[in-house]
Amino acid sequence: MHEITTTRNNHLIDPSLEIWGWEIPVYLFLGGMVAGMMIITGYFLFKQRQTEETCSCRYVPWVSLVLLSLGMFALFLDLEHKLFTWRLYTTFQVTSPMSWGAWILIIVYPAILVTILITPPKWLVEKFPVVKKYSEWLNERKIWIKNIGVANMILGAMLGMYTGILLSSLGARPLWNTSILWLLFLVSGLSGAAAFVHMVAKNVYERELLAKADNGFLTFELFVIALMIIGLLTSTQVHQEAAMLILTGPYAATFWVFVVGIGIIIPLIIQLMAVNHKVNHTPWAPIMVIVGGLILRFVIVEAGQVSSWF
């Protein structure tokens, strides 16, 4: 026999960790979406598509701005000592992914704002004529726009990777402690963002391109999930037990049905048919991908808190 009993019963700690509720998964999901949107926008800017009237790079940055703000608000709601939030910005802690994230978010905002400046909407120009001046200045310098595109892609990649590294650096929770989590969250963010832009794109070329790209991202995501599970199953006992939480344990049904089935496989089949012109493009597949991405964050955050070192 081997039995352990303890008198400790700390709120949100025992019997298993419950420190992170809905706020953190929502924040990680929105961060991933914004990351994906920045990469897609950056790519279109790099390809100089901003001159196209219907280019998604004209309106997607606005969506990024809103989602990023919502995500940061969710993160703020999660903080328990809110009055001291400013402490994040009086220091940089090189070993703490959360500190990296706080600073990455601070750089992402101006990057999105500059991107908006490339093709500002009419109302903005009318209200603030100076916007027009800067915008014209930028548009005279094509190489700058390319560079802003590259900056968007790099910052987007950093943001997407950070959402995964944040969890995987917490070695005390074996399910998170897999070095591939950053890739899973990055590719999931990309597939969610591609699905979103595909859904709202007015430009036929972009819609087709993103549907194809999304199929690639979803296929790749399946591989990453498989690799993550193999990695855990071939590691120590605690990692194997952690994998079991999503393989056969309490989170298995949600994981396989909502994340893998409805979030990846079914939309992948629908979109493969759509790009081969067997069915029309509908919002259904993109919605499934986006919801699947959100549920993925919930499953990983919750199951990760249950997993522990014996």
Add this chain to the structure above:
Amino acid sequence: MARYGMAIDTKLCVGCMDCVVACKTENNVPEGYNRDWITEEAFGKFPNINLEIRSERCNHCENAPCVSSCPTGASHYHDIGGVVLVEYNECIGCKACIASCPYDARFIHPDGYADKCTFCIHRVEEGKDPACVSVCPTNCMIFGDLDDPNSEISKQLNSRKHHSLKPVAGTNPKIFYLT
């Protein structure tokens, strides 16, 4: 420089919880929370069952993930003895430290900051033992400097079998259990 640690004699500990009560009183630990606690581990096969009773708390790890994951530097190694402490006015309550501690030794204080055992640093600075150590009726706990070969704790660790908790987690805990 001192390096503070604790040795706890599992052959003497009877699990009376005096240490738990002493800590709560000394440090005003709010109701529903504990900075230290008792764990009983039973193992073996009948009739050879072994029972180890342990008074547990933050291990003041030398390679503390709670310190390295803290985004503000609120979690830090104190100048005195390498004790791991939280600077409450720097803590934003993000809970990264809680998620990173393999021992679940931390919690969020009702006032919002991360809290845990301080080795009663306020007492130690006055030359006293931590409250838990000073009240133990069986004298099963020894607090002291691990770097001083003549300290009681070093002598005990040199002469007795001991183990720490979850050494595989790689945190280098500074609390040792004499067996």
